Amino acid sequence: MRTALKKRGLSMTDIARSLAVTPTTVCMVSRGAGRSRRIEQAIGDAIGFRPAEIWPDRYQTVEVSMPPT
Numbered sequence: 001m002r003t004a005l006k007k008r009g010l011s012m013t014d015i016a017r018s019l020a021v022t023p024t025t026v027c028m029v030s031r032g033a034g035r036s037r038r039i040e041q042a043i044g045d046a047i048g049f050r051p052a053e054i055w056p057d058r059y060q061t062v063e064v065s066m067p068p069t
Contacts, residue, residue, distance in 0.1 A: 001030050001054075004047040015042050032058075 005011055012030065016023040019042055028034040030043060035058065040051040052059035 001043065001047070005043075008046060010046050015039070015046060018042065 002012065005015070012026045013023045016026045019026075019039060021039065025034070025036070026039055026043070029036050029039040032055070037051070040055065040058070044051045044054055047054075
């Protein structure tokens, strides 16, 4: 994650500043020690991926069966 941000000239601190949260909070969310959809989305936007692609275990898809018509 840090490498992907660094390649784009960004850091966890940059993400934290943009969201008005602490860098520790962003790091905790990125490591899975906490959850925040807003922070996950900001990290995903910064590196060009959807949060579900970065953390698939956090965004499990639910399949819904439709009754036959």
